Amino acid sequence: MPDNATVLEMRGVDKSFGPIDVLHEISLKVNEGEVLCLLGDNGAGKSTLIKTLSGVHQPTRGEMLMDGKPVNFVRPKDAQDMGIATVHQFGGTYPLMSIGRNFFAGAEPTRGWGPFKVFDRRKANAIAVEQVRKFGITGIDDGDRLVGGLSGGERQSLAIARAVYFGARVLILDEPTAALGVKQAAHVLRIVNEAKRRGLAVVFITHQVMHAMAVGDHFTVLIRGAIAADFRKGEKTREEIADLMAGGESMADLEADIEGYMETHEGHPPPPVH
């Protein structure tokens, strides 16, 4: 399978917070119409990496390119303006604001003229409700409801629906399925596949092997801030992926364990590690 056109690229990116080095020499490509699964243990640097991609952090060293041209995202807005939409791991919704206002926070639809722009509440509510209902959250029919009254999963769905709505070229999802029920998680995976089919470049972070396998075209494993493995779909088995996700520090041991397990269990693989 030939590589699709690269939308977003990192070349030798380092990221440090003062004395703490979090990312080392990260080079990766996010291609059009593909899902890049970012895997790794807790604290591996996945969120830091996607925050750099979305303009929240700036690289300490190295460069980022969009469509082959160097870009410098000074603030999240710069990335957004280039069609990069991100669902961050935490937050993303405001409990005491309505669904419509949440959905459009920072990108409010307006009507009116000149300096006297008016927040278009009706339009915001209608679009927000429609997009959230598309996610199977059918209990929502009123864009004026405050988000604080929604469940955690409903709020997460709202955040994802928002990114899907605004992400014109790149969609970045940091553990989007963590708070979701089976049905909603399946729906997110379907949405990711749909975004891919429409030609978007997707970066997807998850700790669930099943979810990674279901959508990933390309897998990048981070261990302590460096890329430890980089492979395409079908190049590694599910077990190998699971081990890499577990941190990969004792790959040999883990592999031996798996073989041992399979010998004593009539060739059955061990259950996936979550």
Place this chain on the structure above:
Amino acid sequence: MADTQRDQGSAVGGFSILALFRRPETGAAAGFILIFLFFGYFGWERNFLTALGSSTWLNFASKVGIIAIPIGFLMIAGELDISVGALIPAGGIVLAMSVELFGMNIWLGVLVGLLVAGLIGYVNGMLVTRTNVPSLIVTLATLFVVAGLNAYASKQLAGTTQHSLQDVGAVSEFVLGDYHSLVLGSDENRITIFRSLQSSFFIWIVFAIACFYILHVAPWGNWIFAMGGDEESARNAGIPTNRLKIALFMLSAMAAALVGMTEAVLANTASTTTQFGMIFNTIICVVVGGVLLTGGFGTVAGTIFGTLTFGIVFQGINFTTFDKDLNLLFIGALLLVAVLMNDTFRNLATSASTTRKK
């Protein structure tokens, strides 16, 4: 804080009562009506409800109110500004010195006063956004710094802490500091619409309308709520949180200076005395008005009702036979009751909305 109140300005047919309960300012409005009736009854004998009587508390409320609205903005954004206590006199003395000492045109003086205040607000905002020191501490420091500067600059430049500011033109007097009355009809059947309302009252109305537009109508009103709700998410969503916060600190500083200027024009004097009382007054008005101290929630209308209520309680006791010493007790009780009531209204709205969900 799981609330499901309606957003500002919504009412769904068949649920209008519930929709009303969901509005954040309902508690503040109900409180205002109760307090108004209470003092209307107990102050009836002493003309609380006459045009002149009303003006006493409306004039007082207008000065607190002009500052309370931007303080409310800051509180919605999750911040506080107590340096306004020193910015009120700063506005007055800068105007007085600009006109009397440097011979400036009064409007130029007003401009200078606003610029100086804007600069102080900018410093507040920069310190808060750059250092992550809580705004209570930052503005506590600038409160004293500005108070000191007020006294020092006055002494150095004018040799006094009491400045005079002579009347300098009919228009500026009319707009900034005068008493206004409106009486309709001729001798026999005259109707007094209002009497002896200060210019600041009308400034308050205009300012409140502008602020209502900013917070509830303009698209970036949303940003203030988002910033107070979850600042990191707001920043990630592309909202320029630092710039917005600095602008809000500038707004509150300029509003405080404006109040000081109206007082100076009205009284023809300006003093460097720091108005510590106004710090509490403005915070009380905002909280009574239903703005959440922890940010993310509140309305301009609520703050206005809170200010009116506070104005009545603060001044109204003079119209009753109650002992004046009870004034502060009344204010404390008001604050407590208002906060509890606002909480109750919020919870009521939550349950109302969840039953409806099914």
